[in-house]
Amino acid sequence: MEQTHGANSVTCCQRIDANVPTRSPFTRIVATGWYGGPTHGIAQCGVCAREFLFSLCAWDANADTRILRLRAVSTGTLASLTDRFRCAGAPIWPLWVPAVQESGACAAVIQDAMSDTEALAEEEGLLVQSTDFQNQIHAARNIDAAALLDGLPTTVGERASFNEWAAVLRRR
Numbered sequence: 001m002e003q004t005h006g007a008n009s010v011t012c013c014q015r016i017d018a019n020v021p022t023r024s025p026f027t028r029i030v031a032t033g034w035y036g037g038p039t040h041g042i043a044q045c046g047v048c049a050r051e052f053l054f055s056l057c058a059w060d061a062n063a064d065t066r067i068l069r070l071r072a073v074s075t076g077t078l079a080s081l082t083d084r085f086r087c088a089g090a091p092i093w094p095l096w097v098p099a100v101q102e103s104g105a106c107a108a109v110i111q112d113a114m115s116d117t118e119a120l121a122e123e124e125g126l127l128v129q130s131t132d133f134q135n136q137i138h139a140a141r142n143i144d145a146a147a148l149l150d151g152l153p154t155t156v157g158e159r160a161s162f163n164e165w166a167a168v169l170r171r172r
C-alpha cells in the first residue's frame with residue numbers, strides 16, 4: 001500500500017507543484033523506450049490510479065533533465081498491456097523495461113500494442129519535468145483543454161525544443 005499521509009506521503013500526479021521537487025507518484029511504469037531513462041511507455045499514479053501514455057518531448061543539453069508528455073489512457077490499459085507483453089516475461093514494479101530482441105516477434109507485439117494505445121490516448125494529461133521520472137518529479141502541469149488551445153510546441157525529441165517545452169510548463 002502506498003502511504004498517503006505523513007512525512008513519506010506521495011503527492012498525486014494531479015497535485016504536483018510546478019516548483020517543488022517531489023517524489024514521483026508513478027509507482028508502475030512500463031518503459032517501452034529507454035535512453036538513459038524511460039522515454040516512452042505507460043505510467044500509473046500510485047495515488048489516484050490514473051494511467052498515462054508517456055513520451056519524451058525534449059531534453060536539455062546533457063540529455064539529463066527531460067520533459068515528458070503524459071496523455072491520459074483508460075483505466076486497465078496498463079494491465080492489458082502487461083498481459084499483451086507476456087512474451088517479454090513477468091512485469092517488475094515499480095519499473096519494468098520489457099527486454100526483447102529488437103527485431104523479434106515480441107518486439108513487434110509491443111510495437112503494435114503501443115500503436116493501439118497511442119491511437120486511443122487523450123490529448124489531455126500532464127507535462128512533467130524530471131531527471132529521474134521513476135523517482136523524482138521537478139515540475140508538472142496539467143494539460144487540459146485550455147492548455148491545448150494555447151498550443152503545444154510541435155518539435156519533439158530535439159534539444160533545441162527544450163526551452164519551448166519548459167516555457168509551456170511554466171505557463172499558467
Ligand SMILES: [Zn+2]
Pocket residue numbers: 012013014025045046047048049050
Ligand atoms: Zn494521481
